[in-house]
Amino acid sequence: MASKFAAYSVDKNPATYDEYTFTLTELYRQIAKDELREDDAVRERSLTEMRQWIANNPHIRKCRTDAKFLLRFLRLRQFSVPMACEALERYLALRELYPGWYKNLDCKEASMKEIFKNGPFSYLGQDGLGRAVVLVRFGRFDDQKFRPVQDGRFMALFMETLLEIEEVQIGGCQVFVDYAGCTVGTFEKWTTTELKIMMEAYSRSYPLRYGEIHAAHLSKFGRPVVDMFLSFANPKMREKIRIAKDELREDDAVRERSLTEMRQWIANNPHIRKCRTDAKFLLRFLRLRQFSVPMACEALERYLAMRELYPGWYKNLDCNDAAMKEIFNNGPMVYLGQDGMGRSVILIQFKCFDGHKFQPVQDGRCAALVMETMLEYEEVQIGGYQVLIDYGSSTKANYDKWGATDLKIIMDAFSRSYPNRYGEIHAAMLPKFGVPMVNTFLSFANPKMREKINCHSTIEELEKLFETTQKPISYGGSVDLDEMNRALWKRVEDQRDVILGLDEMEIDVDYYASLWDQEEPSSEFAGIVLKQLE
Numbered sequence: 001m002a003s004k005f006a007a008y009s010v011d012k013n014p015a016t017y018d019e020y021t022f023t024l025t026e027l028y029r030q031i032a033k034d035e036l037r038e039d040d041a042v043r044e045r046s047l048t049e050m051r052q053w054i055a056n057n058p059h060i061r062k063c064r065t066d067a068k069f070l071l072r073f074l075r076l077r078q079f080s081v082p083m084a085c086e087a088l089e090r091y092l093a094l095r096e097l098y099p100g101w102y103k104n105l106d107c108k109e110a111s112m113k114e115i116f117k118n119g120p121f122s123y124l125g126q127d128g129l130g131r132a133v134v135l136v137r138f139g140r141f142d143d144q145k146f147r148p149v150q151d152g153r154f155m156a157l158f159m160e161t162l163l164e165i166e167e168v169q170i171g172g173c174q175v176f177v178d179y180a181g182c183t184v185g186t187f188e189k190w191t192t193t194e195l196k197i198m199m200e201a202y203s204r205s206y207p208l209r210y211g212e213i214h215a216a217h218l219s220k221f222g223r224p225v226v227d228m229f230l231s232f233a234n235p236k237m238r239e240k241i242r243i244a245k246d247e248l249r250e251d252d253a254v255r256e257r258s259l260t261e262m263r264q265w266i267a268n269n270p271h272i273r274k275c276r277t278d279a280k281f282l283l284r285f286l287r288l289r290q291f292s293v294p295m296a297c298e299a300l301e302r303y304l305a306m307r308e309l310y311p312g313w314y315k316n317l318d319c320n321d322a323a324m325k326e327i328f329n330n331g332p333m334v335y336l337g338q339d340g341m342g343r344s345v346i347l348i349q350f351k352c353f354d355g356h357k358f359q360p361v362q363d364g365r366c367a368a369l370v371m372e373t374m375l376e377y378e379e380v381q382i383g384g385y386q387v388l389i390d391y392g393s394s395t396k397a398n399y400d401k402w403g404a405t406d407l408k409i410i411m412d413a414f415s416r417s418y419p420n421r422y423g424e425i426h427a428a429m430l431p432k433f434g435v436p437m438v439n440t441f442l443s444f445a446n447p448k449m450r451e452k453i454n455c456h457s458t459i460e461e462l463e464k465l466f467e468t469t470q471k472p473i474s475y476g477g478s479v480d481l482d483e484m485n486r487a488l489w490k491r492v493e494d495q496r497d498v499i500l501g502l503d504e505m506e507i508d509v510d511y512y513a514s515l516w517d518q519e520e521p522s523s524e525f526a527g528i529v530l531k532q533l534e
Contacts, residue, residue, distance in 0.1 A: 020067035130171035139181025172209030199232035220341035305512035342383035355397025384421030392429035411444035
């Protein structure tokens with residue numbers, strides 16, 4: 001289909017110029033007058049002066065001089081002609097300095113079409129204040145197929161198209177950025193240079209008038225990249241950016257109010273007989289549920305019920321127990337510290353669980369002891385976990401000893417009952433003989449946890465996920481796992497009385513047993529995971 005509009009002349013000094021008539025609604029006429037100082041006389045005079053400046057400028061060889069093009073710069077600068085001319089120069093320089101990003105923006109290009117169809121940018125029309133509303137769904141940019149320059153070219157095409165609409169020039173933009181669905185790859189593919197090129201365009205070179213910019217669902221792993229991106233923004237733009245910074249919705253007032261409400265709920269609950277009510281304990285549930293008190297109370301009930309229904313797994317977790325010590329010293333779970341995004345990094349080496357000497361319940365108790373200990377630290381409650389699982393060198397016995405009931409008990413705990421906040425879970429090197437057991441195990445995971453599981457076929461893929469300061473010697477780094485293990489065990493010993501004190505809590509077991517969720521496993525998800533492994 002032929003283009004509806006023809007290209008404009010780029011003769012910088014034409015014999016005649018187009019005549020402009022304001023045809024927009026009264027709303028935009030009023031906005032133009034009140035916010036941009038625009039009226040018919042100011043507009044005509046400014047266009048004349050700017051055209052003359054272009055004609056006399058020896059450094060501009062060709063340039064559009066039609067009113068609609070020049071008005072985007074005049075409106076940006078509230079009809080200050082010198083400032084509008086400077087903005088035009090900056091825009092022209094951007095296009096010439098980075099032609100691979102900002103020239104030959106052809107909507108018929110295959111990659112442009114595909115990126116567009118993925119739906120990362122949507123124009124929702126004008127709001128009641130005349131602003132063009134743009135929704136950016138950042139998670140819809142393909143982190144594998146397209147490079148940053150291709151994503152950037154698509155954004156440039158979108159912006160250039162919007163700038164041809166006078167309503168956008170006058171009313172400006174209201175931008176909503178949704179980071180939901182983003183992966184680590186969505187952010188990691190962007191280099192500092194590419195981020196700077198993009199922000200230079202959108203905050204300094206494109207003649208866009210921004211109203212407000214709101215962003216939400218920004219994950220911790222994306223924050224460093226976004227922070228770097230925003231560091232290149234001009235001060236005026238920064239003032240308009242509102243990111244939902246606190247993903248837990250926590251501040252002093254919310255925290256105090258929520259603790260008061262939760263304590264009152266516990267005091268009034270006839271089915272809870274004894275329970276810790278200290279802030280550090282209750283905050284693990286409030287933080288898990290983003291300070292929704294009803295949901296936090298439900299999470300607390302589930303945790304208490306789990307401990308009472310499976311006391312052999314989750315009570316009397318004593319670090320002085322000989323089996324606990326031996327299992328731990330074998331090194332199946334190692335805490336590597338916090339990564340750059342505040343997540344507690346846990347390395348699980350499945351081969352280190354003894355396939356013959358210890359029963360599943362003993363392995364499970366050791367894992368529970370570590371989790372209870374970690375949850376006593378607020379950094380863990382807030383930052384959550386990054387879990388890396390290495391199945392390399394595991395034997396058939398590591399898997400065969402686990403029954404379906406054992407797997408369900410432990411997955412119910414770690415995906416539904418312990419107030420753990422998981423960032424990402426990466427696993428690698430699962431042998432074929434371990435697939436059936438892991439298949440069954442994952443079928444018991446809750447949907448939210450399933451979305452965070454990534455399976456890799458090689459150890460090299462797992463090695464890339466370690467930050468340099470946390471990479472163990474056995475994975476090509478410098479971190480001594482034995483030393484890290486000793487440090488974690490010191491934490492466990494320090495918290496011994498606290499962990500054993502959890503056993504003093506009491507609930508109405510019969511009441512909660514009747515409410516225990518007997519959710520059926522999802523074989524469909526397990527199949528998807530197996531495809532990843534293949």
